[in-house]
Amino acid sequence: MPPFRTLDDLPAASRVLVRLDLNSPIEDGAPQDNRRFDRHAGTVRELAEGGHRVVCLAHQGRPGRDDFTSLAGHAEILSNHIDRDVGFVADTYGDEAVDAIESLEAGEVLLLENTRMCEDELPEAEPAEKADTEFVRTLAPYFDAYVNDAYSAAHRKHASLVGFPLVLPAYAGRVMETEYEANTAIARTEFDGPVTMVVGGTKATDVIGVMDALEGDVDRFLLGGVAGELFLRAAGHPVGHDLEGMDLFDDQWEKNHELVEDLLAERGEEIHLATDLAYEDADGDRAEQLVDDVVEKTDAYLDVGSGTVEAYDPLIRESEAVFVKGALGVFEDERFSIGTVGVLEAIAETDCFSVVGGGDTSRAIEMYGLSEGEFSHVSIAGGAYIRALTGEPLPAVELLEAAADD
Known part of the structure; x- marks a missing residue:
């Protein structure tokens, strides 16, 4: 049982204020469809089909940034996903918004x-x-209930x-419910068997903190990306630092090198590092180099090299659970997708509990023809x-838990 009330507990025929997270890439001023719309559509559709009056709140970008725009385009995309009209007003709590809320009929949706x-x-x-x-x-x-479906923004203390x-009486939407269940499963x-975490991406500071916090919960870590190079640097290899024009490694090394060195010293048997790395050669092709052969x-x-992928593969396939945070390479370029896609394919073919976290890594599932259904949760x-x-x-989850106790 989740520690909060869900849509199953919502009284019938309610006027419901629903917080979604529809924050999306903006191209030429227009929001781009993505899995967030598809996921949240399930909650909105269920509420509308249940006869509730549904009013949605969401954000896009931040003031001062290029992606800070109106949600008019988001309403159109959401409408396509729920197969019913989604009204929109360019107002949040003024007279125009209030009038639209008051005129809403059962089963209608407003953003x-x-x-x-x-x-x-x-x-x-x-x-x-x-x-x-x-x-x-x-x-x-103007509302009978509040539904928070924006798990991806739940770490923010915004109004x-x-x-x-x-x-207001507060409930969790279906996205909030499923994300909470999957993302807290590790703790x-x-x-019954080994728990493995694949660690990559460019935000090494975040994932190094995860590795430190999960002592006792994870049996082994398979590293790539920026974090992988920083651990190789700590192990004495001449990698994991910035070249001219880079700004990925040195600052994160300064912030984290003591923790990285401690983790290697104390839990080195749990930490698996790349044995080879891939780069673009002078002809623009993928080339690989053994880590032990790197002099400078x-x-x-x-990307990690093909030998590393081969070494990681059996470790994944014998795991009872696999959690992924971050890509092992620049998978957007097919030449350097071997590490990320190889790991995802091994997980997909393994009968284990699996969670792929983060928007960037989950995009690789779509790009390379894998199915979300092959993973326990994306x-x-x-x-x-x-x-x-x-x-x-x-904070937002804690408030839902507290509301359930009222």
């Missing part, structure tokens, strides 16, 4: 304007302070995430996934 266009939404503050904002105090009286659960579940780093390493969360793995609190 309000970008929450981050409200001064009360940002910056982060304590829930009680956010609950007392004009934004929350104005909207709340639309932490204010409404203090003034809550006793697995002269090229950017863009997370759409980034920062919240990291927090869940490290055991840090997620």
Whole structure:
């Protein structure tokens, strides 16, 4: 049983305020369809088909950034996913929004304007302070319930995430429910066999923190990406530093080298490092080099080598559970997709509990013809996934848990 109320507990015929996370890439001023719309559509469709009046809140970008735009285009994409009209008003809690909310009929869906266009939404503050904002105090009286489906934003203390659960009966949507169950499984579940974590990506600081926090929960770590090179550097290899024009390694090394060295010294048997690395040669082709043969780093390493993939494969296939955080290479370039795709294929072919976390890595599943159904869960969360793995609190989830006790 989840530690919060879900849609199964929602009273019939409610007017519901639903927080989604539809934050998307913006190209030529237009939002791009992605799995977030598809996932949240399940919650919205269920509410609409159940006869509720559904009003959605979401954000896009941040003030001052190029992707900070209206949600008008998001409403159209969401409409296509739920196969019914999604109304939109370019207002969040003013008269136009209130009028649209009051005129809503059972089964109808409305999307309000970008929450981050409200001064009360940002910056982060304590829930009680956010609950007392004009934004929350104005909207709340028009609703019977609040549903938070935005697990991927649950680590934020923004008004639309932490204010409404203090003034309305609060419930978890289906995305919130499934993300919570999958992303906390590593700490809550006793697995009968080895638990493996694949660690990669460019944000080494985050994943190194995860490795430190998961002592006792993970039996072995398979490394690639920036974190993998930093561990190789700590092991005495001349890699894991920036070349001219780079800004990936040196700053993260300064912040984390003591922890990296400690992890290698104390848990080295659990940590598996790349034995070869791939780079682009002078002809533009993929080339590979054994780590033991590197005398000086002269090229950017863009993937783990095929020998590393072969070494990681059996470790994955004998695992009872596999968690993925970060890609092992620049998989967007097919030449350097061998590490990431090889690992994902091994997981897909193995009868294990598997969670692939983070938007970047999960994109590789689509790009290379794998099916999400071959994995136990493909997370759409980034920062919240990291927090869940490290055991840090997620404010929006804590408020749902507290609401269940009321």
